[in-house]
Amino acid sequence: MSLADSAIETLQQATELNYEDPLRDGSLLRFANYGQVVMTGDLHGNRRNFEKLVRYCRLESTPVRHVLLHEMIHSDPQTVDWVDRSVELLLDAAQWKVFLPEQVHFLQSNHELAQLQKHEITKAGRLVTEEFERGVAEVLGDKRVDEALEAINAFIASFPVAARSDNGIFYAHSLPDSYQLDRFDPNCVFAPPDRLDLSEGGMIYQLVWGRRHTPELLEKLGEAWDVRLFIIGHQPQEMGYSVQHDRLVILATDNPHGVFLPVDCSRQYDLESLIQRIIPCAGVP
Numbered sequence: 001m002s003l004a005d006s007a008i009e010t011l012q013q014a015t016e017l018n019y020e021d022p023l024r025d026g027s028l029l030r031f032a033n034y035g036q037v038v039m040t041g042d043l044h045g046n047r048r049n050f051e052k053l054v055r056y057c058r059l060e061s062t063p064v065r066h067v068l069l070h071e072m073i074h075s076d077p078q079t080v081d082w083v084d085r086s087v088e089l090l091l092d093a094a095q096w097k098v099f100l101p102e103q104v105h106f107l108q109s110n111h112e113l114a115q116l117q118k119h120e121i122t123k124a125g126r127l128v129t130e131e132f133e134r135g136v137a138e139v140l141g142d143k144r145v146d147e148a149l150e151a152i153n154a155f156i157a158s159f160p161v162a163a164r165s166d167n168g169i170f171y172a173h174s175l176p177d178s179y180q181l182d183r184f185d186p187n188c189v190f191a192p193p194d195r196l197d198l199s200e201g202g203m204i205y206q207l208v209w210g211r212r213h214t215p216e217l218l219e220k221l222g223e224a225w226d227v228r229l230f231i232i233g234h235q236p237q238e239m240g241y242s243v244q245h246d247r248l249v250i251l252a253t254d255n256p257h258g259v260f261l262p263v264d265c266s267r268q269y270d271l272e273s274l275i276q277r278i279i280p281c282a283g284v285p
């Protein structure tokens with residue numbers, strides 16, 4: 001079996017498992033009031049931090065622990081002859097899902113959505129979706145590249161949009177912009193993925209692309225989703241994380257200061273006690 005053959009098979013299995021996830025309510029994952037959820041920030045192909053996350057989580061021996069992954073693809077150029085090999089991280093993550101389907105989960109993000117929709121994102125003048133495709137051909141070979149890209153798209157389309165734990169915490173790649181306050185329907189997360197409006201300007205598009213979050217927006221969303229605190233990624237964090245408006249934590253897992261955040265679902269948190277739980281990847285052996 002070639003690398004492409006096994007990659008396509010893994011992606012197809014992971015796609016099925018995403019749809020069958022028993023925690024799913026439409027496109028929302030609901031975590032109960034026990035166990036742990038490890039929230040990450042953007043990974044953007046950072047395999048070093050991903051491997052640390054895998055080592056920290058020890059999911060095989062910690063069955064009550066879950067992990068949420070998002071924005072795994074589209075890495076930044078390292079050298080002149082650089083190729084975006086972030087598909088390798090995506091495949092590692094899909095494989096992790098296949099091994100431990102009840103504990104590994106994904107959330108929709110704007111880079112993955114852009115790849116699915118061939119929506120051209122430029123990062124410093126580069127077309128990241130095309131660079132990703134070139135990387136897929138390099139990593140998996142040219143022979144089945146179209147089928148591999150198709151399997152990647154189906155995998156991305158199967159992602160839930162957000163998660164919620166019973167102790168009042170909401171997890172997503174981002175939240176809508178505050179100027180969408182009156183137009184955004186918080187109930188969109190309850191729709192099944194095949195009925196989601198992922199198109200430009202659609203509800204999920206707004207949720208994964210938004211950046212300006214005001215106290216009013218968080219108040220409205222908190223009420224609609226019955227949560228007090230939010231953990232997201234999306235906005236680059238050179239020092240690993242930041243906090244906004246006393247209830248929003250923004251994580252990044254894609255740089256040397258990258259972090260992740262294990263949340264005990266049986267525990268009530270305020271912002272201070274939540275950020276004390278943040279773990280730097282650099283601290284994981």
Ligand SMILES: [Mn+2]
Pocket residue numbers: 042071109110111173208233234235
């Ligand atoms: Mn993003």
